[in-house]
Amino acid sequence: MGRGKFKGKPTGHRNFSSPDDIAAGTSTRPRTFKRGEAQDVVEESEEEEVEEEPEKRKGTEGFIEVQNPNLAKVKNVKSKDVDIERKTELSRREREEIEKQKAHERYMRLQEQGKTEQARKDLERLAIIRQQRAAAAKKREEEKAAREQKKAEARK
Incomplete structure (x- = not known):
């Protein structure tokens, strides 16, 4: 073995699996290669039941159902589903800015009238x-x- 990061040349000899090995599930292909894809390659008429693996969850996520609003996926709203009549709610900063502008206008009106x-x-x-x-x-x-x-x- 040579010294260094790789044990051999990374672009060296490659192993190819035969269609029979792929169909049998004994190929040296990466784990991302699924059995369903192997059947398409071999085109055999055998039907194997492929069970869907549930998502692997980290830590205690598998035991406890958590309703975290931050984890919710963003829903895309279609233009035909948009409710035009519904008022949009302003954020706190926007509301405060509008109130500040109204107060300033009110003060300037009183200033012009000489009441302040x-x-x-x-x-x-x-x-x-x-x-x-x-x-x-x-x-x-x-x-x-x-x-x-x-x-x-x-x-x-």
Whole structure:
């Protein structure tokens, strides 16, 4: 035997089974080769009963019937079976997002009407600024009038 991963060349000599060996079930074929397929190859008229092997289950799955919703296979729904009238349920995040948008719209409407505290403060600040601007404009007009009066007196 040589050293290494393989005991011999992996592409070396291959063993082929004869149709008689396959039919007898003594072939050296892999275990995935089923008796039903062997009958098709040999085409004999013998009928053998092939028992379906139940699924091999791991651990205690064979003893205990478990109803795990995560293991359920996804059902494909056909377009003709879809119920159009049924309302789709929103996820929690989607519901919260919609509620947040509605609350913001409600707040903005109250803000425009001046009914919120922030709106009142803004309106008070705006009134103070308008008074300051009006006083500054009045002062500029008085200064302009005073300059024009000085120019008029200087020309005379």
